[in-house]
Each structure stands twice: as structure tokens, then as C-alpha cells.
Amino acid sequence: xxxxxxxxxxxxxxxxxxxxxxxxxxxxxxxxxxxxxxxxxxxxxxxxxxxxxxxxxxxxxxxxxxxxxxxxxxxxxxxxxxxxxxxxxxxxxxxxxxxxxxxxxxxxxxxxxxxxxxxxxxxxxxxxxxxxxxxxxxxxxxxxxxxxxxxxxxxxxxxxxxxxxxxxxxxxxxxxxxxxxxxxxxxxxxxxxxxxxxxxxxxxxxxx
Amino acid sequence: xxxxxxxxxxxxxxxxxxxxxxxxxxxxxxxxxxxxxxxxxxxxxxxxxxxxxxxxxxxxxxxxxxxxxxxxxxxxxxxxxxxxxxxxxxxxxxxxxxxxxxxxxxxxxxxxxxxxxxxxxxxxxxxxxxxxxxxxxxxxxxxxxxxxxxxxxxxxxxxxxxxxxxxxxxxxxxxxxxxxxxxxxxxxxxxxxxxxxxxxxxxxxxxx
DNA sequence: CGACTTCTGGCACAGTGTGCCATAACCTCA
DNA sequence: TGAGGTTATGGCACACTGTGCCAGAAGTCG
Numbered sequence: 001x002x003x004x005x006x007x008x009x010x011x012x013x014x015x016x017x018x019x020x021x022x023x024x025x026x027x028x029x030x031x032x033x034x035x036x037x038x039x040x041x042x043x044x045x046x047x048x049x050x051x052x053x054x055x056x057x058x059x060x061x062x063x064x065x066x067x068x069x070x071x072x073x074x075x076x077x078x079x080x081x082x083x084x085x086x087x088x089x090x091x092x093x094x095x096x097x098x099x100x101x102x103x104x105x106x107x108x109x110x111x112x113x114x115x116x117x118x119x120x121x122x123x124x125x126x127x128x129x130x131x132x133x134x135x136x137x138x139x140x141x142x143x144x145x146x147x148x149x150x151x152x153x154x155x156x157x158x159x160x161x162x163x164x165x166x167x168x169x170x171x172x173x174x175x176x177x178x179x180x181x182x183x184x185x186x187x188x189x190x191x192x193x194x195x196x197x198x199x200x201x202x203x204x205x206x207x208x
Numbered sequence: 209x210x211x212x213x214x215x216x217x218x219x220x221x222x223x224x225x226x227x228x229x230x231x232x233x234x235x236x237x238x239x240x241x242x243x244x245x246x247x248x249x250x251x252x253x254x255x256x257x258x259x260x261x262x263x264x265x266x267x268x269x270x271x272x273x274x275x276x277x278x279x280x281x282x283x284x285x286x287x288x289x290x291x292x293x294x295x296x297x298x299x300x301x302x303x304x305x306x307x308x309x310x311x312x313x314x315x316x317x318x319x320x321x322x323x324x325x326x327x328x329x330x331x332x333x334x335x336x337x338x339x340x341x342x343x344x345x346x347x348x349x350x351x352x353x354x355x356x357x358x359x360x361x362x363x364x365x366x367x368x369x370x371x372x373x374x375x376x377x378x379x380x381x382x383x384x385x386x387x388x389x390x391x392x393x394x395x396x397x398x399x400x401x402x403x404x405x406x407x408x409x410x411x412x413x414x415x416x
Numbered sequence: 417c418g419a420c421t422t423c424t425g426g427c428a429c430a431g432t433g434t435g436c437c438a439t440a441a442c443c444t445c446a
Numbered sequence: 447t448g449a450g451g452t453t454a455t456g457g458c459a460c461a462c463t464g465t466g467c468c469a470g471a472a473g474t475c476g
Contacts, residue, residue: 020443021453048431059456064433135343161393167409170386174378174410182374201375201412202382228474229422256462267425272464 028066031056032076039074040122044130071136074126078140082147085109089151098155102148102172103199107192110176121187124180141173148172164204171202178202236274239264240284247282248330252338279344282334286348290355293317297359306363310356310380311407315400318384329395332388349381356380372412379410386410 034056038047049070053063067073088105112120127133149169153162175198182198183191242264246255257278261271275281296313320328335341357377361370383406390406391399 019452021451022441022443022455024454049433050431060432061434061457062455065454068433070432131347134346138342138346139339161390163390163405163409166386166390167383167406170382170406171379171410174382175375178374178378182371185369197371198375198378201371202379202410204409227421229420230424230472232423257464258462268463269425269427269465270423273423276464278463 025062026056026058026066028076031058031063031066032073035073036123036126039126039130044071044126044132069136071133074123074133075136075140081109082140082143085144085147089147094155098152098168099203099205102151102168102203103196106148106172106176106199107195110195111192120191121184124184128181128184141177144176145169145173168203171204172199175199175202233270234264234266234274236284239266239271239274240281243281244331244334247334247338252279252334252340277344279341282331282341283344283348289317290348290351293352293355297355302363306360306376307411307413310359310376310411311404314356314380314384314407315403318403319400328399329392332392336389336392349385352384353377353381376411379412380407383407383410 031052035047035052038051038055049063050060052070052073053060056063085105088109089101092101092105127137146169149165152168153159153165156162156165158165175195178198179191179195182194183189186194239260243255243260246259246263257271258268260278260281261268264271293313296317297309300309300313335345354377357373360376361367361373364370364373366373383403386406387399387403390402391397394402
């Protein structure tokens with residue numbers, strides 16, 4: 001999940017040296033591209049970091065400067081998606097019920113242009129089926145959840161102990177994960193639609 | 209989470225040779241005990257498998273015969289808890305609404321005798337705060353969720369594509385995780401109570 | 417005793433991730 | 447042209463994880 005185009009966040013070194021210094025040989029995106037291709041060909045565990053580095057024309061050591069983990073290479077877009085989620089929530093009209101805002105913002109933050117569809121599907125497949133990758137998901141999931149929780153807490157004027165805010169955060173995450181799994185099983189349907197359905201099922205609506 | 213006493217499942221070799229052969233020097237439980245102690249003292253990442261093995265009086269190689277991963281040592285009780293969850297669901301009266309059954313069974317499957325309380329808290333802390341451990345949680349979470357989903361699907365007479373069953377499964381898991389996190393922040397409260405509250409908030413009840 | 421079974425320990429090996437350091441490639445300013 | 451600063455790279459050594467392989471220990475049974 002979290003598949004979408006956008007500007008990479010942390011690992012990005014950029015292809016151009018704008019502040020002087022030696023220009024980078026590659027970029028986080030380029031590495032991610034190469035890696036994902038190899039993963040799809042041979043399977044995640046059958047591709048070593050050396051393989052990725054070699055295919056990208058850099059050294060192993062350099063790879064680990066762009067990504068701190070072999071699995072992290074599949075989460076390049078995550079910071080952009082999280083940022084978009086945050087922005088969509090912040091831009092929502094204050095009088096709109098928070099449940100509605102979330103049900104609208106979450107699918108949109110993870111939507112992608114049509115030409116990226118198969119790419120996103122491939123990515124989702126890797127993220128959801130490869131255990132080693134799935135495990136690394138926890139950190140991103142927590143962040144995604146935290147955004148929703150804090151949004152609800154702010155709307156409700158409550159603190160970090162608000163059971164409802166916590167519950168809604170978990171519900172949003174659960175719906176997101178569920179939707180991606182369902183999408184893999186039914187690639188003919190559209191991810192945002194699936195997400196919306198799960199969100200309406202899962203987000204506690206009775207409380208405003 | 210998933211903290212409770214019970215008979216370990218897979219890794220258990222037992223302390224007695226009942227089918228002939230050399231008797232085991234240790235047991236999965238014993239290893240887990242030693243390991244958890246070390247983790248609490250020095251922190252998960254500052255304890256190597258060699259350390260655990262040495263403290264338990266076995267070789268590194270033997271440790272990996274009991275547990276396939278260093279983190280797995282913290283999930284010894286998991287099979288027992290999953291089994292209990294399954295049993296509680298199976299034993300529920302068929303006329304009771306599935307949401308009620310789940311809200312009753314889930315907290316009970318993870319409840320523990322009072323003398324294990326601090327032990328369970330320590331365990332939960334390790335499971336929820338140490339990234340390397342948290343990551344390994346996904347597999348157990350999936351199983352926990354699957355049990356709930358299949359139970360609901362059976363009750364509703366639906367298949368694996370039933371959105372409601374999937375959503376409820378995710379809701380049960382979300383409530384379980386949320387409850388454990390909340391418990392860590394409020395150790396004075398009782399875990400089953402917290403779980404019940406989150407379950408009532410999160411499990412879609414409108415659908416029977 | 418020998419035959420069979422199970423658990424153990426040691427070793428070698430591939431792979432991951434990190435710290436350290438020398439060096440390459442670019443900038444600006446003189 | 448060259449010096450000094452900055453950034454990226456590459457190589458090496460190292461600790462650790464997890465696995466395959468195999469010899470051998472320690473029981474049971476006939």
C-alpha cells in the first residue's frame with residue numbers, strides 16, 4: 001500500500017548537486033525502480049543488496065546510504081503519501097464531520113494516476129505478500145494511523161487518551177490495509193472505491 | 209500482546225524424552241524466560257542470540273532449533289492464545305450475535321491470571337515498543353484476524369469475499385492492538401476491560 | 417551388546433547493516 | 447591555476463543473524 005507517485009522524502013539525494021560537492025551517481029527513486037524490477041523477476045529474498053547495487057551501478061555501501069534496509073526500497077513514496085494525507089485533512093472544512101473527512105481524504109491520499117496502476121499493483125503485491133517487507137510496514141502504518149488519530153483528537157478537542165480518537169485512527173488504518181488486500185484479490189476494481197467501502201464499514205460514525 | 213500462560217506450540221521440545229532419544233537440555237519456555245529477562249535488563253538489540261544461548265547453557269545452534277528468530281522468543285504463548293480464541297468462538301451459542309461473541313471471546317482469550325500481570329506488562333512493552341519485535345508481530349496478527357474473519361463468514365454463511373467479515377476481522381485486530389497500547393499507557397486499568405471498550409467502539413455492530 | 421531415535425554442538429557460509437577512512441568530483445573564491 | 451570546502455562514493459573490517467551439514471552424545475528398546 002501507500003503506492004503513489006510523488007517526491008521521495010528522506011533518502012533522496014537528488015541527481016544534481018545544487019549545493020556544490022560531488023554529484024550523486026543515482027537517486028533513491030532510481031534505486032527503487034531497479035530494485036522493484038529485480039524483486040518481481042526473481043523474488044524478494046532471491047535478490048541481494050549487492051545485486052541491486054550492481055544493477056544500479058553503485059556499490060553496496062552506497063545503497064545503504066540511500067536506504068537503511070533492503071525492504072525500505074519499496075517504501076520510497078511513503079513520505080509523500082503521508083504528507084498528502086496530512087494536507088488533505090488540514091484543508092478540510094471545519095464544519096464537515098471528521099468521519100466524512102477521513103473517508104474522503106484517505107483514499108485520495110493513496111490514489112494514483114492510471115498509468116501507474118499496474119506498477120502500484122505490483123508494489124502492493126510485494127508489500128503485502130513478502131513477509132520480510134510486510135514486517136517493515138509497521139512503522140509506516142503507525143505514522144498513517146497517528147495522522148488520523150491526531151486529526152480526530154484535534155476536532156474533538158480531546159487529548160491523547162481519547163478512546164474514540166484512538167479507535168478511529170485504528171479503524172482508518174484497518175480499512176486501508178483491508179482495502180489493499182482486497183484489491184490484490186480483485187484487481188479489476190478500483191482501490192479508492194474499495195477503500196471508501198471499508199472506511200464506511202469500519203470508522204465509528206455514531207459519534208460525529 | 210498475546211500475553212498469557214499456556215502450553216507453547218511449535219517450538220516446544222519438552223523437557224522429557226517421551227519417545228526415546230536424547231532428552232532435551234532445555235525447553236522453549238525456559239529459553240523464553242531467560243531471553244525476556246535479558247531483554248528487560250539490557251534492551252532487545254543489546255542482547256545477541258549468543259548471549260541468550262550462553263545464559264541458558266546451550267549453544268547458539270540449539271537456540272535456533274527452538275526458535276527460528278531471535279524475536280520469536282517473545283511469542284511463545286501465541287499458539288495457545290490463538291487456540292483459545294478459536295475454542296471460545298466455537299463454543300459460543302449459535303443464536304448469539306457474532307459481534308457479541310467476539311467482544312466476549314477476544315478479551316478472554318488474552319486474559320491472564322493476576323500473578324502473571326507484571327510479566328504480561330513487561331512482555332507487552334517489549335512487543336509494542338521494540339521495532340524489531342513489533343515487526344515480527346504481523347504474522348501473529350494475521351492469524352488472529354483470520355480466526356475472527358472466518359468465524360464471521362461462517363456465521364453469515366458467506367465466502368472469503370464478504371466485505372463485512374473482512375472488516376470485522378480487521379476491527380477485532382485493531383481493537384486488540386489499540387487495547388494493548390492503551391494498557392501500556394494506563395497499567396492501572398485491566399486489559400480485558402480496555403479491550404472490551406475498544407471492541408464495542410470498533411466492531412461494526414449494525415449488521416447483526 | 418547393537419539398532420534406532422532424538423537432541424546437541426561445531427563449523428562454514430551467505431547475507432545484512434554499520435563504522436571508519438581515503439578519495440573522487442564538484443563548487444567558490446582568490 | 448590552485449587552495450579550501452562540501453558532498454558523494456567505494457572499500458574494508460566487523461558483529462550479528464540465520465541455515466545447511468555432519469559428527470557425536472544420550473537416551474530407549476530388543
